Amino acid sequence: MSMDRRDFLKLAGLSTVGIGAGWVLSRPGDILEASQFLQTKELLHAKQWAMVVDIRKFKTAEDYKKVIDACHRVHNVPDLGNPKDEVKWIWSDSFEHAFPGQESEYMPQEMKHKQFVLLCNHCENPPCVRVCPTKATFKRKDGITMQDLHRCIGCRYCMAACPFGARSFNYRDPRPFVKEPNAEYPTRMIGVVEKCTFCEERLAKGLMPACVESSNGALIFGDITDLNSEVRKVLADNYTIRRKSELGTRPSVYYILDIPGGDRNA
Amino acid sequence: MYNGGKILIGIIVFLLFAAFPFYNNIGKVSAKPEPKLDTPVIQQLAEKKCVEPKEFMKAEHMQMLNDWRDAAIREGKRTYVNSEGKLFAISLQNTCMNCHSNKKEFCDKCHTYAAVKPYCWTCHIEPKEKRS
Numbered sequence: 001m002s003m004d005r006r007d008f009l010k011l012a013g014l015s016t017v018g019i020g021a022g023w024v025l026s027r028p029g030d031i032l033e034a035s036q037f038l039q040t041k042e043l044l045h046a047k048q049w050a051m052v053v054d055i056r057k058f059k060t061a062e063d064y065k066k067v068i069d070a071c072h073r074v075h076n077v078p079d080l081g082n083p084k085d086e087v088k089w090i091w092s093d094s095f096e097h098a099f100p101g102q103e104s105e106y107m108p109q110e111m112k113h114k115q116f117v118l119l120c121n122h123c124e125n126p127p128c129v130r131v132c133p134t135k136a137t138f139k140r141k142d143g144i145t146m147q148d149l150h151r152c153i154g155c156r157y158c159m160a161a162c163p164f165g166a167r168s169f170n171y172r173d174p175r176p177f178v179k180e181p182n183a184e185y186p187t188r189m190i191g192v193v194e195k196c197t198f199c200e201e202r203l204a205k206g207l208m209p210a211c212v213e214s215s216n217g218a219l220i221f222g223d224i225t226d227l228n229s230e231v232r233k234v235l236a237d238n239y240t241i242r243r244k245s246e247l248g249t250r251p252s253v254y255y256i257l258d259i260p261g262g263d264r265n266a
Numbered sequence: 267m268y269n270g271g272k273i274l275i276g277i278i279v280f281l282l283f284a285a286f287p288f289y290n291n292i293g294k295v296s297a298k299p300e301p302k303l304d305t306p307v308i309q310q311l312a313e314k315k316c317v318e319p320k321e322f323m324k325a326e327h328m329q330m331l332n333d334w335r336d337a338a339i340r341e342g343k344r345t346y347v348n349s350e351g352k353l354f355a356i357s358l359q360n361t362c363m364n365c366h367s368n369k370k371e372f373c374d375k376c377h378t379y380a381a382v383k384p385y386c387w388t389c390h391i392e393p394k395e396k397r398s
Contacts, residue, residue, distance in 0.1 A: 031322055032329060037343035037356070076391075140342055148339045149389065181391055184360055189388040204344050 042206030046223030048143030050252040057218035070214035076187045078177035087168040089196040090119040120166040120196035121251030128158035144198045154191040167195045299379040302371040367393040
């Protein structure tokens with residue numbers, strides 16, 4: 001039997017199409033392609049989540065500890081016991097360190113020595129997201145600066161970019177340092193960067209962040225784009241400042257300061 | 267051929283050495299992995315079904331876990347609708363391992379057999395099991 005070039009090419013072309021179609025049809029991925037993902041029914045919606053820290057309501061060391069422990073317990077944040085390896089999601093520091101450039105020699109001593117509750121600012125223009133080479137850290141639609149630790153390669157660019165020191169690197173395996181692991185939440189591994197997530201896993205269940213819940217009203221949380229939200233009401237009624245707002249990252253964490261003797265002239 | 271005898275002997279010795287794993291294992295059958303499903307939660311299920319059919323889960327669970335991961339973290343979608351329209355919370359620790367609380371007898375059975383080492387458990391907390 002002989003075949004000319006033309007027929008040979010026709011047959012070869014048809015065979016190729018046949019093999020391709022067979023492969024496509026025989027793939028088992030039908031379910032995967034058809035599968036659907038939904039948001040949880042309870043999910044709290046927002047365009048930009050924000051927090052107001054009413055520092056007037058933080059009086060004793062217990063007030064700070066309660067809030068910090070609540071967060072670190074649910075998120076399996078390790079206590080490595082030394083400041084070099086420290087991993088923190090929410091912590092406290094002095095006025096000078098929280099608001100550098102704002103302090104003065106003559107400011108009220110109470111304010112100067114007051115501790116401020118600090119956490120990730122979930123900036124509207126986050127520099128950590130811009131520098132991340134793997135898009136492991138990214139901005140969610142609800143304004144949370146989220147991280148996908150599956151993607152983090154531990155380059156620490158985000159730590160260099162964050163002006164607030166909100167990010168911690170796992171220099172050591174954190175597992176042995178989590179005293180009572182919360183079995184519903186993962187830990188992290190050596191070599192990834194972690195920080196506060198505004199409790200997005202709790203928002204998905206319709207719950208407020210753990211720190212807010214345990215703060216007795218000292219932390220106020222809500223959607224800053226919603227005129228009727230509690231944060232907007234608090235911001236309208238009180239003078240607030242943000243950390244390093246001059247850098248243009250547009251932080252979403254606001255501070256109501258204690259004004260010692262503020263009503264002296266009132 | 268110069269030194270033909272030595273070369274031939276060399277080749278034979280090399281082949282015997284290189285093929286050692288093959289003839290050493292001829293006739294030995296390693297046990298087929300049989301992941302166990304007898305956890306308290308599974309036994310109480312009225313209908314013993316995973317989120318998708320068994321055959322699909324066997325072949326595609328790794329891809330599915332990746333899809334779950336991306337949906338939950340990157341898109342914030344934490345509910346999965348299966349092919350029958352049932353809803354499941356997307357969570358390795360709280361959904362998958364709630365039923366399959368016997369990681370050693372379930373996950374590890376095949377993973378060890380196939381010599382694959384998924385790194386889920388460097389971060390995700392595995393269920394507590396009685397050490398046997």
